[in-house]
Amino acid sequence: xxxxxxxxxxxxxxxxxxxxxxxxxxxxxxxxxxxxxxxxxxxxxxxxxxxxxxxxxxxxxxxxxxxxxxxxxxxxxxxxxxxxxxxxxxxxxxxxxxxxxxxxxxxxxxxxxxxxxxxxxxxxxxxxxxxxxxxxxxxxxxxxxxxxxxxxxxxxxxxxxxxxxxxxxxxxxxxxxxxxxxxxxxxxxxxxxxxxxxxxxxxxxxxxxxxxxxxxxxxxxxxxxxxxxxxxxxxxxxxxxxxxxxxxxxxxxxxxxxxxxxxxxxxxxxxxxxxxxxxxxxxxxxxxxxxxxxxxxxxxxxxxxxxxxxxxxxxxxxxxxxxxxxxxxxxxxxxxxxxxxxxxxxxxxxxxxxxxxxxxxxxxxxxxxxxxxxxxxxxxxxxxxxxxxxxxxxxxxxxxxxxxxxxxxxxxxxxxxxxxxxxxxxxxxxxx
Amino acid sequence: xxxxxxxxxxxxxxxxxxxxxxxxxxxxxxxxxxxxxxxxxxxxxxxxxxxxxxxxxxxxxxxxxxxxxxxxxxxxxxxxxxxxxxxxxxxxxxxxxxxxxxxxxxxxxxxxxxxxxxxxxxxxxxxxxxxxxxxxxxxxxxxxxxxxxxxxxxxxxxxxxxxxxxxxxxxxxxxxxxxxxxxxxxxxxxxxxxxxxxxxxxxxxxxxxxxxxxxxxxxxxxxxxxxxxxxxxxxxxxxxxxxxxxxxxxxxxxxxxxxxxxxxxxxxxxx
Numbered sequence: 001x002x003x004x005x006x007x008x009x010x011x012x013x014x015x016x017x018x019x020x021x022x023x024x025x026x027x028x029x030x031x032x033x034x035x036x037x038x039x040x041x042x043x044x045x046x047x048x049x050x051x052x053x054x055x056x057x058x059x060x061x062x063x064x065x066x067x068x069x070x071x072x073x074x075x076x077x078x079x080x081x082x083x084x085x086x087x088x089x090x091x092x093x094x095x096x097x098x099x100x101x102x103x104x105x106x107x108x109x110x111x112x113x114x115x116x117x118x119x120x121x122x123x124x125x126x127x128x129x130x131x132x133x134x135x136x137x138x139x140x141x142x143x144x145x146x147x148x149x150x151x152x153x154x155x156x157x158x159x160x161x162x163x164x165x166x167x168x169x170x171x172x173x174x175x176x177x178x179x180x181x182x183x184x185x186x187x188x189x190x191x192x193x194x195x196x197x198x199x200x201x202x203x204x205x206x207x208x209x210x211x212x213x214x215x216x217x218x219x220x221x222x223x224x225x226x227x228x229x230x231x232x233x234x235x236x237x238x239x240x241x242x243x244x245x246x247x248x249x250x251x252x253x254x255x256x257x258x259x260x261x262x263x264x265x266x267x268x269x270x271x272x273x274x275x276x277x278x279x280x281x282x283x284x285x286x287x288x289x290x291x292x293x294x295x296x297x298x299x300x301x302x303x304x305x306x307x308x309x310x311x312x313x314x315x316x317x318x319x320x321x322x323x324x325x326x327x328x329x330x331x332x333x334x335x336x337x338x339x340x341x342x343x344x345x346x347x348x349x350x351x352x353x354x355x356x357x358x359x360x361x362x363x364x365x366x367x368x369x370x371x372x373x374x375x376x377x378x379x380x381x382x383x384x385x386x387x388x389x390x391x392x393x394x395x396x397x398x399x400x401x402x403x404x405x406x407x408x409x410x411x412x413x414x415x416x417x418x419x420x421x422x423x424x425x426x427x428x429x430x431x432x
Numbered sequence: 433x434x435x436x437x438x439x440x441x442x443x444x445x446x447x448x449x450x451x452x453x454x455x456x457x458x459x460x461x462x463x464x465x466x467x468x469x470x471x472x473x474x475x476x477x478x479x480x481x482x483x484x485x486x487x488x489x490x491x492x493x494x495x496x497x498x499x500x501x502x503x504x505x506x507x508x509x510x511x512x513x514x515x516x517x518x519x520x521x522x523x524x525x526x527x528x529x530x531x532x533x534x535x536x537x538x539x540x541x542x543x544x545x546x547x548x549x550x551x552x553x554x555x556x557x558x559x560x561x562x563x564x565x566x567x568x569x570x571x572x573x574x575x576x577x578x579x580x581x582x583x584x585x586x587x588x589x590x591x592x593x594x595x596x597x598x599x600x601x602x603x604x605x606x607x608x609x610x611x612x613x614x615x616x617x618x619x620x621x622x623x624x625x626x627x628x629x630x631x632x633x634x635x636x637x638x639x640x641x642x643x644x645x646x647x648x649x650x651x652x653x654x655x656x657x658x659x660x661x662x663x664x665x666x667x668x669x670x671x672x673x674x675x676x677x678x679x680x681x682x683x684x685x686x687x688x689x690x691x692x693x694x695x696x697x698x699x700x701x702x703x
Binding site: 084087112201209256257258259261262266269271272396397400404407408410411 | 453529532533536538539558644647649665667
């Protein structure tokens with residue numbers, strides 16, 4: 001009998017191992033009080049990722065508004081977690097008023113939830129703000145929040161873009177221009193010289209579990225990740241761009257192929273001269289690097305137009321009732337004011353989504369003077385394009401195929417041309 | 433406890449992306465897909481390698497260490513005991529982040545020390561084989577202490593008279609180990625053996641998640657991580673559930689084999 005009960009115990013242990021459970025469930029208990037309209041603002045900013053700034057902004061708004069009271073609600077597990085909670089609440093009929101939607105969920109959100117375009121609320125109730133959006137936002141930035149049908153789903157809020165961080169000490173040591181390379185070809189040459197002269201690695205391009213920076217590299221050379229719903233990155237331009245990166249790693253061994261954390265670390269430790277990653281890493285790099293560090297704008301391909309994908313999220317209005325929708329815009333208008341955006345930028349490291357903040361006294365003027373490394377990212381706001389998300393249910397799998405391809409190409413098992421072509425075929429097969 | 437298990441079985445027959453309100457019934461389609469997918473075999477292969485290395489590091493080595501500490505080393509026993517056990521208190525996430533830095537092949541302390549001897553550290557996080565080995569090492573750091581303490585307690589509990597008698601007869605240490613210690617502590621031994629396999633795969637999940645996300649090209653993914661990856665990264669819950677259930681079936685078969693053939697030879701003191 002003893003044997004049997006032991007078997008049972010172990011069996012339970014194995015069951016426990018195989019079953020994956022996901023915990024979910026936090027309730028929002030906000031009772032309506034007073035005559036203020038109460039609305040909920042859903043965000044994903046944990047304490048360390050700007051959560052404090054969210055609280056501060058909401059508090060400030062509530063203090064100055066006589067009509068609206070905002071309750072901020074934190075959603076764990078980033079934009080995906082928020083989307084899951086929203087699903088549950090929307091099904092129960094009590095959607096929040098304002099939500100943060102990550103770019104990857106733009107299409108999913110607009111296809112599955114009922115939202116109101118900000119402009120239509122403005123036109124209906126706030127005629128004095130009629131030109132607020134066109135006045136203060138670059139058209140290419142507003143386009144980030146348009147879905148594939150051209151509907152303006154929301155307004156960009158958290159924005160980031162990739163920049164090139166350079167170790168000026170190493171560049172000088174190698175006898176190179178301390179202002180860094182301007183083109184990708186120069187990046188390649190610089191890396192060679194750095195390797196020869198200093199023995200250090202020349203370059204590292206971020207390798208997290210997404211293809212954000214790769215898109216910047218390819219699309220800046222004129223390739224298109226996606227055209228009319230089909231993958232098209234294996235064009236001659238795409239292959240040329242990818243080959244340059246792969247060659248630096250596989251053939252010339254001047255660039256580093258390693259995980260994201262270790263790559264950034266190696267740059268901070270002074271073992272890599274140039275780092276291509278998001279501006280959101282600025283405070284980490286700035287606070288830890290012991291050398292003369294700077295950021296420069298994303299390199300270009302000679303004679304081509306730079307196109308940089310945006311990272312981050314937008315704000316969308318999910319309020320259903322008229323008074324709630326009004327309240328939502330009041331709150332959003334406050335969030336997009338120069339002062340609020342400046343606070344948001346300082347608290348999170350994102351780039352301001354609207355114009356008129358960078359050089360305003362009440363905005364970021366002083367902050368940018370003290371944090372010169374932000375400047376490169378602010379300067380390239382006009383070349384920002386949407387971060388490609390592959391459409392439909394297989395979109396995430398398509399994204400994963402690109403990551404698998406990256407490992408194979410940079411690992412040297414296949415060439416960029418083979419990898420891109422076969423992956424493009426596989427993705428188009430999936431998307432059918 | 434059984435609810436998640438039943439729910440997993442239920443999910444394995446549906447196509448669902450975790451956000452959609454509706455689930456689509458697809459019958460055995462998920463199982464067929466999983467069995468057809470070459471990745472499934474790759475991650476099962478990887479899991480076998482993980483199990484092998486983890487058994488070596490967390491079963492064989494602590495067994496020998498426990499024996500040495502109990503019979504060979506005379507002084508500072510409690511120091512060694514706590515030193516070995518200490519890492520078990522620290523979260524694996526913290527450990528993984530720590531090791532990412534310590535073992536950074538370009539600029540970490542280990543790479544620097546190796547550099548003094550003219551050795552270059554391989555960029556392990558991107559190399560097949562190496563990546564599993566290093567991740568296993570990191571995992572071991574967490575479970576070694578626990579296994580060690582249990583084995584030590586068991587070995588310590590063996591009647592001294594038997595050992596002393598053998599020593600008087602000048603039986604060499606390795607013989608004492610294999611012919612007396614191992615059989616007499618086999619009840620704990622088999623427990624550690626199984627727990628190393630079962631827990632090892634689970635614990636390896638954390639460093640995989642933190643350091644490689646299964647890469648490069650699934651070379652460091654094991655079944656547990658892959659099930660997670662399918663469900664929570666790609667949102668293919670059906671595929672993931674089917675994989676989990678298959679994993680469980682395999683483990684249950686292994687357990688039955690274990691009970692049929694190994695359990696008989698185990699020595700339980702108070703049976």
